[in-house]
Amino acid sequence: MKIKNLKIWALAAVAIVALAGCTQDEDYKTAEFTPLVLAEDFLHSADNTPLVITNWENIATAGTAKWKQQIYQGNGYAEFTSYQSGEPSNIGWLVSPAVSMDVAEGEILRFQVSQSYVSNTVSNKLEVLISSDYDGTNFAAATWTPLQANLPTVDANYFVFQDSGEIDLSGYTGNIHVAFKVTGGTANAIDGSYQIDNVRIYHN
Known part of the structure; x- marks a missing residue:
């Protein structure tokens, strides 16, 4: 009787191990189906200098202020501010590289964002935009x-x-571009700042 019980327990143990192994494999494979299509952590230029990233565009469409590289305690992030620009209007765009939407399905955009000294989000605002017809030029x-x-x-x-x-x-x-656009300026004290970090596009 004891021998039979030992055999039963042994078979049960093997089954549990086998099931555990399948669960781990499934978890691992599931993770493979959510790859990052775009990942940007913003640590490319010297601290407090115009941000330069390969295949990204840093464009000023009003005034001369552009997105800057900022580094705090080793963490890099992008910041746009009109502070001390001396210009009545500043508009800065940070445009991502082209990202294909035809590789898989269920694409998700996610990022981290903060502000400093923004007193009016109508005049001093951050917008997140997407284009499917921008040709890069x-x-x-x-x-x-x-x-x-x-x-x-x-x-x-x-x-x-x-x-x-x-x-x-x-x-x-097709291909899309994501843009972070900040509007500000020294007129009417609309000179607050916005910070962006950890931009991700991934498959859900």
């Missing part, structure tokens, strides 16, 4: 559509990053 002729994201309000703590939330891009095909 004719920026002004492209169509840029706003994306809904969880962006900081004037009450948000300064320099405290918050999650944008998952932004669904699954309705797009």
